[in-house]
Amino acid sequence: xxxxxxxxxxxxVRILSVAAPDVGPDDxxxxxxxxxxxxxxxxxxxxxxxxxxQRGLPFIEGHExxxxxxxxxxxxxxxxxxxxxxxxxxxxxHNCHFCRKGHPTMCENFILGGIYPGGWAERVKVSREDxxxxxxxxxxDGISYDDAAMLEPLSCVVHSIxxxxxxxxxxxxxxxxxxMGLLHSALLARYPLDLNLSVDLSxxxxxYARRAGASHVLRNEGEDxxxxxxxxxxxxxxxxxxxxxxxxxxxxxxxxxxxxxxxxALFFGGTPSADPMHxxxxxxxxxxxxxxxxxxxxxQHVARAMNLINTGSVGxxxxxxxxxxxxxxxxxxxxxxxxxKREQMVKAMVHGFDSEIVxx
Numbered sequence: 001x002x003x004x005x006x007x008x009x010x011x012x013v014r015i016l017s018v019a020a021p022d023v024g025p026d027d028x029x030x031x032x033x034x035x036x037x038x039x040x041x042x043x044x045x046x047x048x049x050x051x052x053x054q055r056g057l058p059f060i061e062g063h064e065x066x067x068x069x070x071x072x073x074x075x076x077x078x079x080x081x082x083x084x085x086x087x088x089x090x091x092x093x094h095n096c097h098f099c100r101k102g103h104p105t106m107c108e109n110f111i112l113g114g115i116y117p118g119g120w121a122e123r124v125k126v127s128r129e130d131x132x133x134x135x136x137x138x139x140x141d142g143i144s145y146d147d148a149a150m151l152e153p154l155s156c157v158v159h160s161i162x163x164x165x166x167x168x169x170x171x172x173x174x175x176x177x178x179x180m181g182l183l184h185s186a187l188l189a190r191y192p193l194d195l196n197l198s199v200d201l202s203x204x205x206x207x208y209a210r211r212a213g214a215s216h217v218l219r220n221e222g223e224d225x226x227x228x229x230x231x232x233x234x235x236x237x238x239x240x241x242x243x244x245x246x247x248x249x250x251x252x253x254x255x256x257x258x259x260x261x262x263x264x265a266l267f268f269g270g271t272p273s274a275d276p277m278h279x280x281x282x283x284x285x286x287x288x289x290x291x292x293x294x295x296x297x298x299x300q301h302v303a304r305a306m307n308l309i310n311t312g313s314v315g316x317x318x319x320x321x322x323x324x325x326x327x328x329x330x331x332x333x334x335x336x337x338x339x340x341k342r343e344q345m346v347k348a349m350v351h352g353f354d355s356e357i358v359x360x
Contacts, residue, residue: 005057006045011333013329027127030085032121033066033145036150068082087136158301164241170240171193171260181205185209189213223257242258322347326351
């Protein structure tokens with residue numbers, strides 16, 4: 001069968017011929033119909049990634065997967081051919097050191113488990129030993145593959161907002177109006193906040209932030225300008241909560257500077273480098289600031305995100321700005337690395353092998 005794979009760093013992405021997975025008595029085979037292009041995919045191909053270090057090259061990725069069940073093993077009664085499902089990749093083992101300490105998103109085993117060989121393939125296999133109930137989520141009637149494929153990113157945002165804990169009447173800022181920033185703005189719109197402000201460099205993306213649910217938008221024309229305008233908007237008090245959703249060290253620094261006393265900054269965007277951020281230790285101490293990290297999602301967040309999708313509670317209409325066939329995977333990976341093209345992109349969707357490029 002065909003499969004897209006990262007074959008070398010940087011950006012050596014090809015379509016390979018690999019062995020198709022066999023269906024064992026306790027297996028389910030799914031053909032991916034939609035695979036969301038995640039910016040982590042782009043970082044993987046451009047810079048490498050710890051999962052590639054673990055598994056080696058070629059690396060078949062694809063973790064935002066919605067598709068159709070095409071075969072089930074003789075012992076499987078929970079699913080049948082024709083079922084539409086989301087295949088969720090990152091499931092913790094609940095047995096390793098970090099899982100036992102209550103940090104399942106840092107599981108030592110989850111990155112190697114899940115689906116074989118990866119969502120960029122024509123067929124993927126999920127085994128009962130990997131826990132069907134946590135790996136395969138049925139898509140409700142009337143919900144598109146496009147929307148269903150958003151489960152993984154939406155789950156991460158549910159986790160992010162849970163960790164930050166928005167409170168009644170707070171002034172909240174989201175730095176970054178890329179796709180993940182827009183999902184933050186959309187979910188925050190469900191909270192009774194005094195301010196749901198989206199900050200971005202791009203007027204194009206800020207238009208989407210308005211549509212997503214941001215009550216205010218602010219174009220970033222420089223750190224001093226953003227700080228000045230945020231202080232004006234908040235009557236000099238600063239923000240109660242800031243989400244950093246860009247993966248930029250500069251944005252990490254800005255997030256802390258926008259906080260008022262007692263404020264919280266949550267760092268969602270993964271940085272491609274280990275450049276240090278700078279925090280005023282006096283402000284950290286005397287202003288009682290809280291700096292919070294977040295990664296991936298736990299089972300509870302996945303379940304809640306799937307419910308939001310299946311009930312149509314979160315709309316993704318219009319957020320998919322670009323579509324590629326799986327045969328165009330190399331082009332899809334390169335596309336957002338061009339600054340001019342990235343400027344006009346919110347979310348890209350890759351259609352599975354032999355799937356037509358149509359919305360839905």
